[in-house]
Amino acid sequence: IVAGGWSVATEVLFYLLVPLLFLSIRNLRSALILVVVTAIAASALHRSIKWSDPFLPGHQKNELRHFYSVAAEMKTRGIRPAIPDKLAAADQEQTTWAAFIEFWLPNQIPVFALGCVLFFLYRKLGEPGRRTEENASAAPHWLARRGLAIALLMGAVTIFVVGPLHEFAHVQPHVFFGIGSVLLACSLAIWEIPLLVNFFWEYLGKISYSVYLTHWALLWPLADWIGPVVGRHDASLPRMGLILLLLIPLSIGVSTVTFYLIEQPGQALGKRVIAWLEAADEPLAAPAATA
Numbered sequence: 546i547v548a549g550g551w552s553v554a555t556e557v558l559f560y561l562l563v564p565l566l567f568l569s570i571r572n573l574r575s576a577l578i579l580v581v582v583t584a585i586a587a588s589a590l591h592r593s594i595k596w597s598d599p600f601l602p603g604h605q606k607n608e609l610r611h612f613y614s615v616a617a618e619m620k621t622r623g624i625r626p627a628i629p630d631k632l633a634a635a636d637q638e639q640t641t642w643a644a645f646i647e648f649w650l651p652n653q654i655p656v657f658a659l660g661c662v663l664f665f666l667y668r669k670l671g672e673p674g675r676r677t678e679e680n681a682s683a684a685p686h687w688l689a690r691r692g693l694a695i696a697l698l699m700g701a702v703t704i705f706v707v708g709p710l711h712e713f714a715h716v717q718p719h720v721f722f723g724i725g726s727v728l729l730a731c732s733l734a735i736w737e738i739p740l741l742v743n744f745f746w747e748y749l750g751k752i753s754y755s756v757y758l759t760h761w762a763l764l765w766p767l768a769d770w771i772g773p774v775v776g777r778h779d780a781s782l783p784r785m786g787l788i789l790l791l792l793i794p795l796s797i798g799v800s801t802v803t804f805y806l807i808e809q810p811g812q813a814l815g816k817r818v819i820a821w822l823e824a825a826d827e828p829l830a831a832p833a834a835t836a
Contacts, residue, residue: 549761584716587651587717587720601638605632666731694736700725752800760800771791
């Protein structure tokens with residue numbers, strides 16, 4: 546399983562809730578209420594169980610919290626303290642617990658709720674390509690739509706860049722990313738901005754699942770190789786920029802191969818299996834009546 550495989554597990558668990566959503570989320574208002582309620586609940590739950598790892602003894606939790614507090618203060622002065630040997634195992638356990646409560650369904654469900662909001666917004670905005678020629682040719686309408694699309698795009702970029710860096714009303718960073726994604730999708734629904742809707746992005750979307758699965762296999766070797774090259778092993782801009790510059794073309798190349806050799810043949814095989822199972826479930830045709 547790839548390093549980002551947690552998202553697939555969380556997604557599949559969310560699918561179990563879909564029947565309930567069909568019954569209760571019937572319009573944009575109810576979808577927005579779902580976002581607000583789940584975001585508040587997720588934030589409150591995340592904060593309340595942050596130090597509730599059942600596998601970590603109480604005295605070690607207290608020692609870790611004290612060390613984290615001191616380390617945070619030292620980092621403001623440019624000092625990066627090393628974790629004491631006696632707390633190394635506890636630090637690893639707490640890190641694992643923090644990752645679990647970050648990625649599990651109760652904490653991620655506000656993002657799925659934002660997907661429901663996007664569904665209703667998209668229906669109100671209208672699908673691209675289904676607008677009347679009269680509206681498309683009207684200058685005020687044309688300018689208004691493009692102006693709104695650009696405003697939404699700027700809002701999305703602002704949220705992507707600034708939102709996760711400044712916690713607002715205890716809203717978690719992944720919720721900010723979800724809001725930014727909704728604004729971006731709405732922007733493109735209003736106007737297919739050529740900078741973002743072109744052959745490159747469409748092809749990247751086509752192979753995106755292969756990219757999702759393969760880029761991790763390329764990321765770690767690149768990170769290990771680039772560290773000594775740029776002389777830094779942290780999240781410095783030169784290191785991260787060089788990794789990104791190399792990772793994008795490598796991921797596209799490898800994913801193109803896996804898309805055509807693995808993903809597409811696998812999808813075709815799955816369709817044949819489903820068709821065979823559906824045919825096997827069909828009742829046998831009644832025998833023709835004999836004279």
